Amino acid sequence: MVFKFTALDADIGQVQVIDHYDIGEAKVYITSTGQYLIKEPPLSQEEYEFYGTITEHLMNSLPFIDKLETDEEKIHHLETHIWKEAQDTGQVEKVSKFFDRLRYYIIREVIGYGIFDVLIHDDDVEEVLAERFDRNVGVIHRRHSEAHILDTNIVIGKSDEMNSYVSRLMQKTGKSVNISKPIMDGTTKAKHRITVTFSNEVSLNGPTVTIRKFPSKPYTITHLLQFGTISKIMAAYIWVLIDAKAFGLIVGETGSGKTTLINSLMTMANPRWRILTIEETPELQIPHKRVVSLKTRTSPLIRSDNDIGIMELIKASLRMRPDFVIVGEVRGEEANEMFQSAATGHGGLSSIHGSDIKSALTRLAAEPINIKPSQQMLLWFAAHSTRLKGSDGKAIRRIRSLTEINPTEDGIAGTDLFSYDRRTDSFGLDDVEELIKKSKRLNHVAELLGVELVSDMQKRIQLLDQCLEKKAYDIPQVFEILKKYYSFVD
Numbered sequence: 001m002v003f004k005f006t007a008l009d010a011d012i013g014q015v016q017v018i019d020h021y022d023i024g025e026a027k028v029y030i031t032s033t034g035q036y037l038i039k040e041p042p043l044s045q046e047e048y049e050f051y052g053t054i055t056e057h058l059m060n061s062l063p064f065i066d067k068l069e070t071d072e073e074k075i076h077h078l079e080t081h082i083w084k085e086a087q088d089t090g091q092v093e094k095v096s097k098f099f100d101r102l103r104y105y106i107i108r109e110v111i112g113y114g115i116f117d118v119l120i121h122d123d124d125v126e127e128v129l130a131e132r133f134d135r136n137v138g139v140i141h142r143r144h145s146e147a148h149i150l151d152t153n154i155v156i157g158k159s160d161e162m163n164s165y166v167s168r169l170m171q172k173t174g175k176s177v178n179i180s181k182p183i184m185d186g187t188t189k190a191k192h193r194i195t196v197t198f199s200n201e202v203s204l205n206g207p208t209v210t211i212r213k214f215p216s217k218p219y220t221i222t223h224l225l226q227f228g229t230i231s232k233i234m235a236a237y238i239w240v241l242i243d244a245k246a247f248g249l250i251v252g253e254t255g256s257g258k259t260t261l262i263n264s265l266m267t268m269a270n271p272r273w274r275i276l277t278i279e280e281t282p283e284l285q286i287p288h289k290r291v292v293s294l295k296t297r298t299s300p301l302i303r304s305d306n307d308i309g310i311m312e313l314i315k316a317s318l319r320m321r322p323d324f325v326i327v328g329e330v331r332g333e334e335a336n337e338m339f340q341s342a343a344t345g346h347g348g349l350s351s352i353h354g355s356d357i358k359s360a361l362t363r364l365a366a367e368p369i370n371i372k373p374s375q376q377m378l379l380w381f382a383a384h385s386t387r388l389k390g391s392d393g394k395a396i397r398r399i400r401s402l403t404e405i406n407p408t409e410d411g412i413a414g415t416d417l418f419s420y421d422r423r424t425d426s427f428g429l430d431d432v433e434e435l436i437k438k439s440k441r442l443n444h445v446a447e448l449l450g451v452e453l454v455s456d457m458q459k460r461i462q463l464l465d466q467c468l469e470k471k472a473y474d475i476p477q478v479f480e481i482l483k484k485y486y487s488f489v490d
Helices: 044-066 071-088 092-097 099-110 114-121 158-170 223-225 231-243 258-266 310-317 332-341 357-365 432-437 438-448 453-469 477-484
Strands: 016-024 026-031 033-038 125-130 138-141 151-153 183-187 193-197 210-212 247-252 274-279 290-295 324-327 349-355 380-389 397-405 410-421
Touching: 016 332, 026 125, 044 099, 071 099, 092 349, 114 125, 114 158, 114 210, 114 223, 114 380, 125 193, 158 193, 158 223, 183 380, 193 324, 223 231, 223 258, 223 349, 223 453, 223 477, 231 247, 231 258, 231 380, 231 397, 231 432, 231 438, 231 453, 247 258, 247 357, 258 324, 258 349, 258 380, 258 477, 274 310, 310 324, 310 332, 324 332, 332 349, 357 380, 397 438, 432 453, 438 453, 453 477
Parallel strands: 033 151, 247 349, 247 380, 274 290, 274 324, 324 349
Antiparallel strands: 016 026, 026 033, 125 138, 125 210, 138 151, 183 193, 193 210, 380 397, 397 410
């Protein structure tokens, strides 16, 4: 039932708190021993009973709430219901004294994520990890990554309760999980990716939850520059290639920031372009006005003739007049279609799992992907994104290497233009003229775009400098600065 809930509490008197902040009405404490403790507002027994009465009556209007488009509309409906219930029972004055706490729990349970609600709304939490029902739920925290996984004070407690919670989570993605289909993943409206297992059908210790979260506001190229993930000359180089509608590949391990890198790099793409994204589980957040986001369709239990895979979507994208096509990730034979489509004139980006660029290219050439050397010639560049431990022990993300791919008589040859040096926290090459001498692709781009390379690169670097100086972290701010490069003015 909706009206049952557990309020999280934390005794912080016996621990050393190194950070604390508020998430709505709740308080979060980070401890020196690697804990993420949540303290939610308490309800008295009388307040809890009133909460139960309200939510029991709300059960009848849940179908109506689900039809409302935005969270704001849903919250307004819930607030109206609270005050109506207070008036009907003659408790307006009493309810006004604990309205904020009452509102917090009703929103948390009716339209929120229940006991995980604080974790979902905390933008500093990157991932939520629950390995079993009787253990503390873990989180990976952006600002406290030195501890790797922080232990929360959330313990589900019982296997059947966690099964119910897992089912509730998947409903947020529009999917269902059960014994017949005990593994499921999906994406919420906020682009958080949820992967669950149900009962002990495939996971020995019972149901599990993994939630990979993305920032409520997508990162831009300014963020990457500020974080030190990429240098200005590297960003300008990739920007030039994107303008020339190059075909690039982002390589990296799980959690290395491949999707974030693609999102951020695309904030440099021409704001007037029509961009298509193709994914199995939607995660990309491309900021352009003209974006077509395509996703696969699969039957939940058996393969069907009505299934639509990555390969079919790539074929369809060619008839949609794209300027740029992004395939979220390639793993199999669909890569052949992606490489063939790259030959039709539009630009493209995709990602692939790999420990480095060389191994990723080797994997592309091997079964089951089997990209021929003649197809690999279509690739312009590859960037290796990775997660490292910084000098302060905290996790940092860097482009470890940026390799230009050029065709040869025998296939392809890679030129490492930039390589990350941990000792200096730099990427080596930092001179425009030296980069132009080293890069064959840039000279080809100069002919395509009709630009003088030195002045063109310097202009791009200056605009990226402006993004940093003006702290342009929001998409409209970045577009406002970078569109100066182009001849048009909105």
